[in-house]
Structure formats: C-alpha cells, structure tokens
Amino acid sequence: MKKIHLLILKSFIRPFIVTFFIVMFVLLMLFLFKYIDDLIGKGFEWYIIMELMVYSSATNVAMALPLSVLLSSIMTYGSLGENYELVAIKSAGISLRRALYPMLIAVCGLSVSAFFFSEYMLPVANLKYYNLLYDARKQKTAFLITENVFNNSFPGYSIRVKHKDPDGQTLRGIMLYHKPDIQSTNMDVIFAEEGIMFRSPDNKSLILRLKNGIQHQELPGEGGYLPRQRYTRFRFSERVQKFDLSGFAMGHTDENEFRGAFQMMNLKQLNLWQDSTGKLIDLGLSRNYSLLSPYFKYFSVSHKFYKDKPFNKGSSDFLGSLTHEKQASVLANALNQAKSFKDRVKERATRFGDLTLESRRNRVEYQKKFTLSAACLALFLIGAPLGAIIRKGGLGLPVVVAVIFFLIYYIISTIGEKFVKDGDLAPTIGMWIAIAVLTPIGMFLSYKAANDSELFNVEAYNKFIKKMTGYFTKKKPV
Known part of the structure; x- marks a missing residue:
C-alpha cells in the first residue's frame, strides 16, 4: 500500500469515529426525550438506565452508520481538496478513482461488518432492548408526593400534604388516612404538622417520621347486641410510619415472549x-x-x-x-x-x-439485513466525489450537504417500506428503491469529480447565465 493510501485512510478514520459518536449521541438524546416520562420517578438504579441506553444505541446503528459514512467521506475529501492535497495527488499521476480505492475497501469492510452486526448482534440487542423497555414502562411510579393531592401509591393508605420543602424530604400539613381494605369498617386518620420522608438502608421500605400530630381512630365494639363503636384520639410528639416498597421493585418479563417479533430474528x-x-x-x-x-x-x-x-x-x-x-x-x-x-x-x-x-x-426485516450494507456503499459513492467537488472540510457545509442527502435516502426508504407493508409494492422493490435512486447520483458525481467539474462553482453558473442573457439580448443584423 502506498503512503498516499495510508494518508487518505488516516484522514478518513478520525472524522468517521467522531461523526459516528456524535450521531449516536444525538439519537440517544432523542430516545431519552421520547421515553423520559416512562423512566423518571420510578426509582430505577443507575445501571438499569445505562443498560437501556446501551441497547438503544445498538438499535440506532442502522441509522447512524450510513450517515457517518456519508459525512466523514465528504469531510475527508473536502479537506483534501481545500488544502490542495488532491491537486498534489493528481499531479503525481494518481487519478481520483485510484485515490478512492483505499476508502472503498474500508467502506466495503464496514458494509460487511454491518451485515454481520444486523444478522447476529442486532436481534439480540433488540430483544434485550424491547424486553427491558417493556419492564420499565409498566413499572409503577415511585412514591412521589404532590402537594394538595391524595396519593394512593401504597395499598390501604392515602396521603395528602399541604406543602413540600425544596429538599423533597420535609413535608408539612400531613394527612395520613389508613383503611386496611374496602370491606373494613375501621378508620384511622393521622394529622401531623410536619414530617421527614426517607428510604431505609436496604431500600425496601419508605420511612415517614411524623412530628407534632394527632391520631383519630374508630374501632368496632366487642360482642353483644348493637355494640357501640369506640373512638380513640391521642396526641404524639413523634411517630414513625413505614411503607413497604416491594410493590415498586422492577419485574423481569420472560424474553421468550418477545422472540416472535421479526426484529429479534436472523x-x-x-x-x-x-x-x-x-x-x-x-x-x-x-x-x-x-x-x-x-x-x-x-x-x-x-x-x-x-x-x-x-x-x-x-x-x-x-x-x-x-x-x-x-x-x-x-x-x-x-x-x-x-x-x-x-x-x-x-x-x-x-x-x-x-x-x-x-x-x-x-x-x-429480511431485506433490511442487506440494505444497511448497501446504504453505506451508496452514500459513500455520493460523499467522496461530493467532497472532492465542494472542496470544503470541517463541520460546516459538509454537514448541511450530508444531512440533505441522508434525508433524501431516509424519506425514500421510509415511503418504500410503507408501500411494502400496505401491499402496494413488492418487498424487493420497496426496500431497495432508495439505493436504486442514490446509486446513479453517486456515479454521476464520481464522473464529475474525476473530470474536475465545477458543479458547485457559483461563478461558473453566473458566467453561464450572463452568456445566455447576452446571447438572447444581442441585436440581430438587419
């Protein structure tokens, strides 16, 4: 391998890794924004959230990898063109097509790796992701006390608080109503001026320490005909009330219930x-x-x-x-x-x-196993010559151009997939139509780049417009 090939590969690998992780981070933020209401306030351990984010990142590779290939290829050849390194390469007798060989081999390796990833790793990641997400979404909300609202999170108890301090633990104006079950006639009501809420060290109980309160209790009479109920009232300076948190523990659904989905199959x-x-x-x-x-x-x-x-x-x-x-x-x-x-x-x-x-x-789902690899190649055929034509590196114009072409690919593929599911198109046609549209564009751009075309040169278009305008406005001889 020539040194020029190593130079091009080194120039490609660095922006590819950076753009891949940037795209993955953006997609991960979209996942958090989408499911933030299902994850916040349920008492999850930090490692459960991290595990869910890792599985979500694996499912986003199908979108992040083609976009990263497109963006990094534009940045690589745009930077080479901006620094006149492509001019030096051509002056050394190396054509643009030969300069594309090392990156083409690298992208082919990425495409093969993407196929094996979608075949062996992605089904497992989808299974873990949807199973964990299902358990997280059906998880009961953790005990969150809202001011002036009766909270019935714990069976047999209803709690209302007039005011909650900013620390989230100090409560004021507490009313605790206890009734063991619906059939029970026993009623127990506790009023307290303030209280402190915290979890036990083993995280299995919620402890509510009440201060300066009074308890009202009604009990049935003992035997006899028409027994009288007993009413008891007593005051306390401090009292501890425990609530069981076992009902808030996260359950684990059997993974076999999700294996029938197509996303979990090879x-x-x-x-x-x-x-x-x-x-x-x-x-x-x-x-x-x-x-x-x-x-x-x-x-x-x-x-x-x-x-x-x-x-x-x-x-x-x-x-x-x-x-x-x-x-x-x-x-x-x-x-x-x-x-x-x-x-x-x-x-x-x-x-x-x-x-x-x-x-x-x-x-x-069967065709998606192959379209991911083909999308990487098709977008590379667009990105590499496009970067050589626009001759701009960095994250400015290349990002705009890459997003435009990726949106075209994504919109066409989404429409094709919808038509396939509706029965309007055959699966092979609907899932490959985006690749069929973008591949000729990539070949056209490769031809233009190999012939040093001024496709995006504004001055060339201005000259052409002025020439055409002068041609039509020129007076004909009488």
Missing part, C-alpha cells in the same frame, strides 16, 4: 417463519371452497328442464306459486344463509389479510 429464522406462513396461506386458499361450498344450496332440477325453456333471471314463478307464509319463510332462510356466508367469508378474508400483512413485514 435470516434463518425469518425464512423458516416465511415458509410456514406461506404454507398456511396456501392451505387456507385451497380450503376456501370446501369450507364455503356447504352454504350454496341447489334444487334438484333435471338439465332437460331448461333445454327448451331458457332460464329467465327475472322470473319469480317459484315464489309466486307459494303462499305468503312460505314466501316469508323462504326469504328469511335465504337471508340467514347469506348472512352466514358473508360472516364466514369476512372471517376468512380477515385471516388471510393478517397473514399476508405479517408476511410482508417479515420480508421487510
């Missing part, structure tokens, strides 16, 4: 599911006639009956020969048969629609 599992579902669809289609034919009933009429007498569709001789009661009975039976037939057909159609929809979603 290519072999997706093909097995598709084969079994295809057999079910074919079997359902072949059994439609045998299941629906009993709803059709025919009269036993000889074929010679209509030989000399053509059938008249508008004829009502059969019903006209019956009495009104029999006519009503025949029409009612026919209506019931039609309704039964319609319900059965609707049931079969719904089942067929669900299976075909799942089959299309299966093919979408």
Whole structure:
C-alpha cells in the first residue's frame, strides 16, 4: 500500500469515529426525550438506565452508520481538496478513482461488518432492548408526593400534604388516612404538622417520621347486641410510619415472549417463519371452497328442464306459486344463509389479510439485513466525489450537504417500506428503491469529480447565465 493510501485512510478514520459518536449521541438524546416520562420517578438504579441506553444505541446503528459514512467521506475529501492535497495527488499521476480505492475497501469492510452486526448482534440487542423497555414502562411510579393531592401509591393508605420543602424530604400539613381494605369498617386518620420522608438502608421500605400530630381512630365494639363503636384520639410528639416498597421493585418479563417479533430474528429464522406462513396461506386458499361450498344450496332440477325453456333471471314463478307464509319463510332462510356466508367469508378474508400483512413485514426485516450494507456503499459513492467537488472540510457545509442527502435516502426508504407493508409494492422493490435512486447520483458525481467539474462553482453558473442573457439580448443584423 502506498503512503498516499495510508494518508487518505488516516484522514478518513478520525472524522468517521467522531461523526459516528456524535450521531449516536444525538439519537440517544432523542430516545431519552421520547421515553423520559416512562423512566423518571420510578426509582430505577443507575445501571438499569445505562443498560437501556446501551441497547438503544445498538438499535440506532442502522441509522447512524450510513450517515457517518456519508459525512466523514465528504469531510475527508473536502479537506483534501481545500488544502490542495488532491491537486498534489493528481499531479503525481494518481487519478481520483485510484485515490478512492483505499476508502472503498474500508467502506466495503464496514458494509460487511454491518451485515454481520444486523444478522447476529442486532436481534439480540433488540430483544434485550424491547424486553427491558417493556419492564420499565409498566413499572409503577415511585412514591412521589404532590402537594394538595391524595396519593394512593401504597395499598390501604392515602396521603395528602399541604406543602413540600425544596429538599423533597420535609413535608408539612400531613394527612395520613389508613383503611386496611374496602370491606373494613375501621378508620384511622393521622394529622401531623410536619414530617421527614426517607428510604431505609436496604431500600425496601419508605420511612415517614411524623412530628407534632394527632391520631383519630374508630374501632368496632366487642360482642353483644348493637355494640357501640369506640373512638380513640391521642396526641404524639413523634411517630414513625413505614411503607413497604416491594410493590415498586422492577419485574423481569420472560424474553421468550418477545422472540416472535421479526426484529429479534436472523435470516434463518425469518425464512423458516416465511415458509410456514406461506404454507398456511396456501392451505387456507385451497380450503376456501370446501369450507364455503356447504352454504350454496341447489334444487334438484333435471338439465332437460331448461333445454327448451331458457332460464329467465327475472322470473319469480317459484315464489309466486307459494303462499305468503312460505314466501316469508323462504326469504328469511335465504337471508340467514347469506348472512352466514358473508360472516364466514369476512372471517376468512380477515385471516388471510393478517397473514399476508405479517408476511410482508417479515420480508421487510429480511431485506433490511442487506440494505444497511448497501446504504453505506451508496452514500459513500455520493460523499467522496461530493467532497472532492465542494472542496470544503470541517463541520460546516459538509454537514448541511450530508444531512440533505441522508434525508433524501431516509424519506425514500421510509415511503418504500410503507408501500411494502400496505401491499402496494413488492418487498424487493420497496426496500431497495432508495439505493436504486442514490446509486446513479453517486456515479454521476464520481464522473464529475474525476473530470474536475465545477458543479458547485457559483461563478461558473453566473458566467453561464450572463452568456445566455447576452446571447438572447444581442441585436440581430438587419
């Protein structure tokens, strides 16, 4: 490998790593903004949040990797062009196509790695991520006391606080209502001027230390006819009330409940599911006639009956020969048969629609295993020559151009995926249409860059416009 190739690779690796982590950080922030309400205030340990963020980062690689390849390739060749290093490379007899070889090999390696990542690591990451996110979202909210609101987080207790100090632990104007269950007639109400709330060292109990309060308690009488209830009231200077926090512990759902989702499958599992579902669809289609034919009933009429007498569709001789009661009975039976037939057909159609929809979603996930690698190559074919043309490095213009092309790729791929799921496009066409649109653009930009085209030179366009304007305004000789 020549030194110039090593120079280009070193110039590519550094911005690629930086841009990859920047994009991953932005996507991670979007994840936190989306699920912040489901994570805050539930008493999670810090390592659970970190674990969820790591799994979320793994699921974002499919979006971060192509964008990083596009942005870093624009920055690399833009910086080389801005510092006139591309001019030196060309003056040494090395064409732009030969200068692209080392980065093309590196991007091909990234594409192969992306395929193996989506095949082996991404299904596991998706399984862990969705399982942990499901457990986190169904987790009960931790005990958060709101001012002037009855809080019923703990079974059998209802707590209301008039004021809560900024430290979050000191409470004032406390009312604690205790009723063991709905059927119980015992009522116990505690009023306290202030209190301090904190967790026990083992984190299994919430301790509420009340000060300067009074307790009102009603108890049933002991035996006898119409026993009188007993009312007790006593004051206290300090009292400790404990609440069990076991109900707020995070549960763990069995991962096998999520393995049926397509995001958690590799290519072999997706093909097995598709084969079994295809057999079910074919079997359902072949059994439609045998299941629906009993709803059709025919009269036993000889074929010679209509030989000399053509059938008249508008004829009502059969019903006209019956009495009104029999006519009503025949029409009612026919209506019931039609309704039964319609319900059965609707049931079969719904089942067929669900299976075909799942089959299309299966093919979408199958094609995604390959489109990630292809997207890296297609965006590199756009980014590298585009950087050589605009000749700007850094995070200014390259970022704007990269975002524009990535949005084009993302919008086209999203629309294609939607059309595939709706059944308007074949899975192969819908999932590869973005690659098919961007690849010719990349080849065109490569041709322009190899021929030193002034594609983004504003002065060249101004000269062209002035030339055309002067041509049309020039007076013709008489």
